[in-house]
Amino acid sequence: MDIRVRDLWKVFETRGGKVEALKGIEIDIPGGETLAIVGVSGSGKSTLLHILGTLERPSDGQVHYGETDVFRQNETELAAFRNREIGFVFQFHYLLPEFNALENVMMPCLINGIAMEQAKDMALQVLKRVGLDHRLEHRPGELSGGEQQRVAIARAVVLKPKVILADEPTGNLDLDTGGSILDLVLMLNDEYGISSVMVTHNMDIAKRLQRRIRLSDGKIVDAN
Amino acid sequence: MVVMEKGRDIAILRAMGATREGILKIFVIDGMIIGVVGTLLGSLSGYGICYMLKTSETIRKLIPFDNNVYPISEFPVKIEPFYFLTVAVCSLLICFIATLYPSFQASRKDPIEALRYE
Numbered sequence: 001m002d003i004r005v006r007d008l009w010k011v012f013e014t015r016g017g018k019v020e021a022l023k024g025i026e027i028d029i030p031g032g033e034t035l036a037i038v039g040v041s042g043s044g045k046s047t048l049l050h051i052l053g054t055l056e057r058p059s060d061g062q063v064h065y066g067e068t069d070v071f072r073q074n075e076t077e078l079a080a081f082r083n084r085e086i087g088f089v090f091q092f093h094y095l096l097p098e099f100n101a102l103e104n105v106m107m108p109c110l111i112n113g114i115a116m117e118q119a120k121d122m123a124l125q126v127l128k129r130v131g132l133d134h135r136l137e138h139r140p141g142e143l144s145g146g147e148q149q150r151v152a153i154a155r156a157v158v159l160k161p162k163v164i165l166a167d168e169p170t171g172n173l174d175l176d177t178g179g180s181i182l183d184l185v186l187m188l189n190d191e192y193g194i195s196s197v198m199v200t201h202n203m204d205i206a207k208r209l210q211r212r213i214r215l216s217d218g219k220i221v222d223a224n
Numbered sequence: 225m226v227v228m229e230k231g232r233d234i235a236i237l238r239a240m241g242a243t244r245e246g247i248l249k250i251f252v253i254d255g256m257i258i259g260v261v262g263t264l265l266g267s268l269s270g271y272g273i274c275y276m277l278k279t280s281e282t283i284r285k286l287i288p289f290d291n292n293v294y295p296i297s298e299f300p301v302k303i304e305p306f307y308f309l310t311v312a313v314c315s316l317l318i319c320f321i322a323t324l325y326p327s328f329q330a331s332r333k334d335p336i337e338a339l340r341y342e
Contacts, residue, residue, distance in 0.1 A: 046340075055239060056336050076243050083241020090339065094236045108240045155240075 001066045001085070001162040003029040003052070003195065008061035010047050010218075021047045022058070023218040031162070034189055034196040036206035039215035045199045046167055048215065052197060053086050053165045054078050065162065083112050087156030087194070089185070091168040093148035095140040101127060101151045102136040108159050126154045130184060146177035150184065157188050163195040164188075170205060182208060227251060227330040234330055235338035244331040251327035252320070259319025263312050271308065277301045 008025040011018050021044045029035055037045045050056040052063060054070055063070050065085060073081060087108075095104045102123050109119035127133055130150045140148055149169060156164050164185065170178030182205055189196045198209060206212045214222035227234075234247055276283050278301040287299045 050336055050339075053239065055339075076245075079238070079241050079243040079246075081241075082239070088239045094232065094339075096233055096236065107237075111237070111241050111246070 001031050001195075002064075003027075003163065004062075004064040005029075005052070006062045006064070008048070008051065008063065009059045010044070010051060010056070011059040021218050022051070025061070025218075025220060027213065027220070029163075029195055029197065032189070032193045032195055033211060034186065034209040035198070036209040036212045037197065037199045037215060038201065038203065038206050038212060043215040044218040045215055049165050049167055049197065049199050052163075053088060054082050083108060084159060085162045087159070087161040087164045089149070089152050089156050089164060089166040089169045091171040093140060093145075093152040095148060095151055095155070097140050100137050100139050101132060101143065101147075101154075104140070104151055105154045105158050108155060112159060122158055123154070126158045127151070129188075130154045144177075145173050146180065149173065149177075149181050153181070153184055153188070157192060157194060160192055161194060163197060166196065166198040168199055168201065170200070170202065178202075178205070226254065227326045227333075230330070231333060231338040234333050235335035238335040239339075247333075248327050248331040251330045252323050255319060255323030255327065256316075259316055259323070263315045263319070266315065267308055267312050270311075271303065274301050274303050278303065 005025055005027040008022055009020070010022040011020050025044075025048060027035075037048060039045050047056065051058050054063075057071055065081075068081075070078065070081060095101075096107065099107070102120065105123035105127055106116075106119040109122055110116070114122070124133070124136070127136060130153060132147060132150055132154065135143060135147060135151075138147075140151070143151065149172075153164075153169075166185065169185065170181050173181060185196055185198070186208070188194060196209070198205070200206055212222075212224055213220050237247060237250075277287075277299055284298045289297055289299070291297055
């Protein structure tokens with residue numbers, strides 16, 4: 001599914017006045033593409049990712065997933081859309097600490113209304129795919145940083161979404177583990193045809209993706 | 225307390241597609257589980273204490289009554305199922321009302337705030 005962003009603006013009202021975080025962003029992301037968003041802190045990368053992920057509404061502009069203008073939907077429709085079509089991976093794993101790896105991966109399926117047994121099968125399959133079938137019963141605190149991030153990736157792709165949105169997914173990991181996490185995202189992108197949009201400071205990681213855009217002061221200043 | 229501690233988890237559930245109503249339900253159910261368990265434990269221990277007071281003279285003697293002050297010499301005990309039921313229902317009702325405001329607050333939390341700052 002192609003993603004089209006048109007004339008996207010995000011303005012925050014602060015005590016010190018208005019802050020324009022995004023200024024007329026335009027991007028086309030063909031289905032299955034891997035795209036890196038790079039830029040210094042405060043350039044608007046995470047805000048763009050949150051809007052692409054429908055967690056935040058833009059001040060102006062449109063985001064189309066295929067033919068759907070996503071922000072024309074109400075909150076409940078947006079939540080269902082997010083559940084079906086978007087998988088998030090954050091810098092910190094953000095797994096639910098009271099649940100084990102299998103239950104964490106089942107969570108999007110349960111939110112979707114999928115029956116417990118089927119959700120378990122789906123989670124099991126994807127955890128096998130990311131090489132964690134021997135860690136099913138382990139809680140996040142009993143997993144290494146790399147394993148936690150693998151579970152987070154499994155959770156993001158369990159419903160086979162159209163896009164993975166990743167905010168510095170390797171930022172909290174050492175070089176080798178970070179590299180293996182990126183390999184995993186690229187492998188799933190290839191296998192499932194999922195688009196990946198990744199915010200990163202790391203140019204080595206950005207270069208491994210198909211395309212890069214650089215943000216500065218809320219605008220795209222470079223795209224290649 | 226639970227709502228304050230769970231800001232990040234709420235944000236993650238929202239990112240996974242949970243609706244505000246879904247979050248509200250989770251916290252109401254969580255509060256009611258605590259309420260039901262507390263009410264059951266309270267009713268059982270209340271019944272146990274009343275039963276012991278009623279049947280054991282030794283225990284009754286542990287609570288001394290000054291006959292110069294009180295017209296009775298022992299603690300009177302009468303176990304009425306209706307009172308137990310009334311207290312249990314009131315306790316559950318109070319629990320339910322007490323869960324509503326924090327649950328509503330949890331459902332209104334902005335996931336972006338939690339993801340940015342937690």
